[in-house]
Structures are given as structure tokens and as C-alpha cells.
Amino acid sequence: MFLQKGxxxxxxxxxxxxxxxxxxxxxxxxxxxxxATPSARPVMASPVQSGRTANPSILTIKAFAVDISxxxxxxxxxxxxxxxxxxxxxxLANGRIEQVFNEPDVLAIEVSGDGxxxxxxxxxxxxxxxGNRYEFDAQLDPAPIKLTVWAVDSRTNKLIHxxxxxxxxKAGKTTLLLTPDxxxxxxxxxxxxxxxxxxxxxxNGYGDFTKSIRLDSVQSEARVMLTPKKAPDITKTQAxxxxxxxxxxxxxxxxxxxxxxxxxPVLSSNLPMPAVTNKPFGPLEKGKAIPLRNIYFDQSSPVxxxxxxxxxxxxAAVLLxxxxxxxxxxxxxxxxxxFDSNVKLSRDRCQAVIDYLASKGIAKNRxxxxxxxPIDPVAPxxxxxxxxxxxxxxxxxxx
Numbered sequence: 001m002f003l004q005k006g007x008x009x010x011x012x013x014x015x016x017x018x019x020x021x022x023x024x025x026x027x028x029x030x031x032x033x034x035x036a037t038p039s040a041r042p043v044m045a046s047p048v049q050s051g052r053t054a055n056p057s058i059l060t061i062k063a064f065a066v067d068i069s070x071x072x073x074x075x076x077x078x079x080x081x082x083x084x085x086x087x088x089x090x091x092l093a094n095g096r097i098e099q100v101f102n103e104p105d106v107l108a109i110e111v112s113g114d115g116x117x118x119x120x121x122x123x124x125x126x127x128x129x130x131g132n133r134y135e136f137d138a139q140l141d142p143a144p145i146k147l148t149v150w151a152v153d154s155r156t157n158k159l160i161h162x163x164x165x166x167x168x169x170k171a172g173k174t175t176l177l178l179t180p181d182x183x184x185x186x187x188x189x190x191x192x193x194x195x196x197x198x199x200x201x202x203x204n205g206y207g208d209f210t211k212s213i214r215l216d217s218v219q220s221e222a223r224v225m226l227t228p229k230k231a232p233d234i235t236k237t238q239a240x241x242x243x244x245x246x247x248x249x250x251x252x253x254x255x256x257x258x259x260x261x262x263x264x265p266v267l268s269s270n271l272p273m274p275a276v277t278n279k280p281f282g283p284l285e286k287g288k289a290i291p292l293r294n295i296y297f298d299q300s301s302p303v304x305x306x307x308x309x310x311x312x313x314x315x316a317a318v319l320l321x322x323x324x325x326x327x328x329x330x331x332x333x334x335x336x337x338x339f340d341s342n343v344k345l346s347r348d349r350c351q352a353v354i355d356y357l358a359s360k361g362i363a364k365n366r367x368x369x370x371x372x373x374p375i376d377p378v379a380p381x382x383x384x385x386x387x388x389x390x391x392x393x394x395x396x397x398x399x
Contacts, residue, residue, distance in 0.1 A: 053129060054128065054129055055128070055131030056100045056127065056131060057100070057125050057132040057133070057134065058098055058101075058131070059098065059099045059101065059107075059123070059125065059134045059136070060096065060098050060133070061077050061098075061099070061109065061111060061135075061136045062092075062095060062096045062135070062136070062137050063075030063077075063096070063113060063119075064137065064138065065142075066141060067139060068137060071094065071095030071096070072092070072140060073095050074113055075095060075111055075112065076089060076092065076111070077092055077097060077110070077111050078111075078112075079109050080108040080109075081105050081106075082105070082107070083103075083105045083106060084105075092111075101127065102127065104125055104126050104127050105124075106123070107122070107123045107125060108121075108122055109123060111136070111140065112140070113140055115143055115194050115216075116140035116141065116142055116143050117140055117143050118140070119139065119140055144191060144192060144193065144218075145190065145191040145192075145194060145215050145217075145218060146188070146218065146219050146220070147167075147189055147191055147215065147220050149178065149187045149189075149201075150185055150223055150224070151163035151165075151180075151201050151203060151224040152225055152226070153206075153225075153226065154225040154226060154228075155227075155228065157384065157388070159185040160185065160203050160226060161180065163185075163201055163226065164177075164178070164202055164203065165177075165180075165187055165199065165201050165224075166201075167191070167197050167198070167200075168198040169191070169192070169198075194216055195214070195215065196212055197214075198210070199212075199213050201226065203226055206228055206229060207227050211299065223299065224299065225299050227296070227307065284325055284327075284397045285397060286398065287397070287398070288397065289330070289394040289395070290394060290396070291392055291393070291394050291395075292311055292312075292315070292392075294311040295308035295312060295353070295393060296308050297349055302348035302351065304356060308356075309356075312353065312356050312360075313360065315357065316360035316361070316362055319357065319366070320362070324399070326365075326366045326398050327367060327395050327396060327397050327398060328369075328395075328396045328398055329354055329368065329370065329395060330350065330370045330393070331345075331347060331348075331350040331371050331392075331393050332346055332374070332376055332378075332390055332391065332393070333373050333374050333390065334381050334388075335374040335390075336381070339374065343371045343372070343373035344371065345371070347371025348371070350369035350370060350371060353369075353393060354367045354369055368398075374390070377390045378390060
């Protein structure tokens with residue numbers, strides 16, 4: 001019995017020794033050779049999932065002309081949501097606008113203004129419990145003006161291919177010397193922005209042209225009308241060498257032949273003599289319009305050109321012969337351009353005629369300027385030839 005219990009005790013001790021040996025072996029494992037597996041990151045709950053209230057995010061868009069000291073009040077913002085694909089076009093009152101976002105979004109924003117370049121921005125909008133604020137300050141530069149210029153003969157309206165042009169900005173800045181295309185006769189150039197420019201043009205055989213022009217459109221055109229120079233009168237030029245003068249005088253002179261004397265009959269003093277009158281405009285009849293066919297103005301301007309003086313001097317002479325006659329000077333334009341501007345231009349041109357007649361001794365209370373603009377056309381405004389007919393000044397006796 002004693003021996004049996006001893007065997008059992010020894011068996012238990014052996015088992016304990018084996019277990020201890022196994023544990024020691026496990027403690028000797030080289031953990032440096034075991035690669036660690038990264039654990040998953042914790043998922044961040046949204047404000048709503050975590051029980052917190054999400055506050056809206058606010059986007060402020062501002063538009064400026066060149067720098068932030070000049071808000072651009074006429075700007076437009078186009079906002080496209082890449083989440084929904086929808087686009088909003090909004091006007092920036094006082095140069096700014098605010099938009100509220102209750103959901104996160106990714107935006108494509110364009111800010112533009114008439115006469116200015118366009119600014120672009122991509123923006124990611126997040127929504128949080130604290131509320132976020134986003135700003136886009138769009139500084140827009142002036143868009144360049146694309147100008148096309150050409151010159152025509154003021155009498156024939158034909159294109160002048162050898163014209164030369166000079167364009168200057170304010171205070172003499174942006175001076176450009178331009179030569180037209182030899183084929184088309186047109187000049188195309190870019191100018192830095194809207195505003196008033198000084199345009200000068202010249203061509204061989206024509207008088208020089210200078211005028212201030214206002215460019216308000218990104219695509220602008222300017223047609224210059226040049227007046228041919230008058231041929232010099234040889235009788236009024238300085239004396240030529242005698243040999244040249246003689247050859248000029250004798251080149252086309254034939255030897256005169258003797259002609260028989262003609263006896264002039266003696267007229268009786270009792271015969272009535274017809275009165276000799278010079279009425280270039282015909283009789284002045286009340287309400288009958290008389291066109292002034294040979295008066296000219298600078299392009300889009302009420303300034304009379306010097307070649308208008310001949311016909312206006314004749315009109316002044318007629319009015320001096322009829323001191324009780326009162327007339328209306330009526331101005332007409334074609335239908336091109338702004339209606340109100342055309343009416344004002346036609347009235348201003350009539351006033352220029354009145355000022356000229358007054359300088360010749362005609363009382364201004366006998367003259368009245370009436371600007372009719374495009375409302376009384378004499379031909380359809382469907383081509384340049386007809387529009388030229390509609391651009392006219394008329395005299396209408398009223399008393």
C-alpha cells in the first residue's frame with residue numbers, strides 16, 4: 001500500500017516537471033520575428049449619430065474690380081454642386097452674397113462681371129456641430145476690348161486700304177500705331193479695357209481724322225470716314241517759274257481766228273426785264289421739307305465739317321431775303337444703335353446747324369431744332385446705302 005502511494009506521488013511530480021518545461025519553452029519565443037497586424041481605426045460618429053446637432057455652414061462670395069477696395073456691384077456668381085449636379089446663378093447685390101449649406105457638398109464657383117474676366121474656385125463644404133464659415137474673394141481684372149477699325153471715303157463709302165491709325169488711351173497711355181490688312185483693309189487689335197480712347201487716322205489724298213471714341217462693349221467696331229482733299233487751285237498757288245507758267249498757259253490754247261463783228265440790237269427801255277433770282281432751295285412753302293444734301297458731320301458726332309459751309313451759306317442768304325420766315329431744322333438717323341442716343345444725336349446736329357446760321361446773322365428765334373432720330377425713314381434700313389439715305393437733315397418752313 002505504501003509503495004503504491006509512492007508511485008502515484010512520483011508520477012505527479014513527473015507531470016509537473018513536464019509542464020514546467022513546456023512553459024519555459026513558450027517564454028523563449030522570439031517575438032521580433034512576428035509581424036503586427038494593424039488594428040482598424042475607430043469610426044468617428046457624425047454629429048447626428050453621436051447625438052449632437054449639426055449647425056449649417058455659410059459661404060460668403062465677394063466680387064471686386066481689380067482690388068478689394070472696389071466692390072463690383074454688377075457681378076454674377078454661378079455655383080454648381082458636384083453632389084446634385086445643379087447650378088445656381090445669383091446676382092451679387094452690393095458686390096457680395098451669402099449661401100447656407102445644411103449638407104456637405106463640393107462646389108465649382110465662377111464669378112464674372114460685364115467687361116471683366118471670370119474668376120474660378122473649387123470649394124469643399126463641410127458641416128459640423130460648431131458650424132463652418134467659408135469665403136471666396138473674387139478679384140476680377142478688366143476684360144480686353146477687341147476693336148476692329150476701318151476707313152472709308154466719305155463721299156463714295158469705299159474702303160481705303162492704305163489708311164493708318166493711332167489709338168491712345170487716357171493721358172496718352174496705351175498708344176498703338178496700326179496698319180490695316182492689305183487684303184481686307186481692316187485693323188483688329190486688343191485694348192486693355194472699356195473707356196475713352198483717342199483715335200486718329202490718315203491716308204494719302206485725304207484729310208486727317210481725330211476723334212474721341214467711347215468703347216463700352218467687349219466686341220467693338222469703329223468706322224472712320226475720311227474726306228478727300230481738294231485739288232489745289234493753280235491760280236492761287238505761289239508764282240511758278242516763267243517757263244513753266246508759259247507752258248501751262250499755252251499747252252491747250254488754240255490760235256484764235258477772226259470772228260465777224262456782231263451787231264447788238266438796242267432794246268427799248270419800255271420792255272419789262274425779268275428779275276434774276278438765285279433760289280437753290282426753291283420756293284419756301286409752309287410744311288414742305290427741303291433736304292440739305294451737302295452738309296456733313298464727323299462720325300457719330302454733331303460737329304459740322306468745313307465742306308458744309310457752302311450749302312449753309314446759301315440757306316442763310318435765303319433766310320435773309322425772307323426775314324419773317326421761321327423754319328424747323330429736322331434731323332434724322334438710321335436705326336442702328338440705341339434709340340435715345342440717336343434722337344439726341346439728331347437734335348444736337350440740328351442745333352449745330354442753328355448755331356452756324358446764327359453766326360451768319362439769322363435770329364435764333366426764327367430757328368427750331370427737332371431731333372427725330374430713326375422714326376421717319378425714307379428707305380428701309382436693310383443695307384448701308386439705304387441707311388445713308390435715312391441719315392439726313394431737312395429744313396421745314398413753319399411760318
